[in-house]
Amino acid sequence: MSRILLIDDDTELGEMLAEYLDGEGFEITVVHNGHDGISHALSGEYAMALLDIMMPGIGGIEVLRQVRAQSRMPIIMLTAKGDDVDRVVGLELGADDYIPKPYYPRELVARIRAVLRRADGGRTSGxxxxxxxxxxxxxxxxxxxxxxxxxxxxxxxxxxxxxxxxxxxxxxxxxxxxxxxxxxxxxxxxxxxxxxxxxxxxxxxxxxxxxxxxxxxxxxxxxxxxxxxxxxxxxxxxx
Missing domain, CATH: 1.10.10.10 (Winged helix-like DNA-binding domain superfamily/Winged helix DNA-binding domain)
Structure with a gap:
């Protein structure tokens, strides 16, 4: 079972997403602020992180910057629909992919599995x-x-x-x-x-x-x- 870190200040969404991903075979830990997100992400206990860009205090971009300075862990950004600037900045800082909100849970699961396959050196089509x-x-x-x-x-x-x-x-x-x-x-x-x-x-x-x-x-x-x-x-x- 892959351990996934979800960093998102939306507690209701976090609980719903954690329940859904648990049913898909993932073990989810949810943290609701950037400070805790950084410490958890750098613990080495997670296969990847899902990172919301818009958070109060330490925002997702700064979390990404600090984590990427010390870790290669795969990171998928959760971005507002149409927020192209944050997507590009996040990718420039080393995020592996992004998915805009609102998203279909099945699409998110597909993105997670694709990133994990790549991180494990698995071969994709092509x-x-x-x-x-x-x-x-x-x-x-x-x-x-x-x-x-x-x-x-x-x-x-x-x-x-x-x-x-x-x-x-x-x-x-x-x-x-x-x-x-x-x-x-x-x-x-x-x-x-x-x-x-x-x-x-x-x-x-x-x-x-x-x-x-x-x-x-x-x-x-x-x-x-x-x-x-x-x-x-x-x-x-x-x-």
Missing amino acids: IAAATHISDRQDALLERGLITLEPARRFAAFDGQEMDLTVSEFNLLETLMRARDRALSKNELSMTVLGRPREVYDRSIDVHMSNLRQKLQQASGDASLIETVRGFGYRLRQGS
Whole structure:
């Protein structure tokens, strides 16, 4: 049973959601303020967190900032419908996905399971599932000076470990498995986020920007990931 942390000041919603998720096989702990949310999230006792953006006192963005500074735990943001600014800021700070309120509980469960599969290194549909690889390749992926060990969730550039979130790791893994082939944003959304890309959805672009920054910090090269205008992305040939 996966332990899920719900950080939301809406006590009634928290109780209802906890009851529903318990019936889906999750063990839920609910906290109602940002201070408690941070301490629980950093305890190491939870597989992932659901984080409401709008909370009094320490808001969800600040909770996310503090947790992400010390932990790679998967985090799904719960956002107000149409609040695109908070979504983008949250993704830039390292949230793995978001779901707007009001949401259907079944959709939330699907998002939770998709993120947990990715965190466990499970293969989703798309490039990773379709690509036949040997046991050794599955244990070690290399492209230029970039090294990935999917089973260990370990990423390095020239031997130096990179601190990647779940979504950033899976994005880099997907690009490496595709080799020189350009991948569309729709394809990346299905493979990396486990869901179709929505209209005006910038999630893949923000995760890609974060990944580029970390690769640039490690390598000094800002062009390891190429943008294919109007289509998507690919790793630079020879990288």
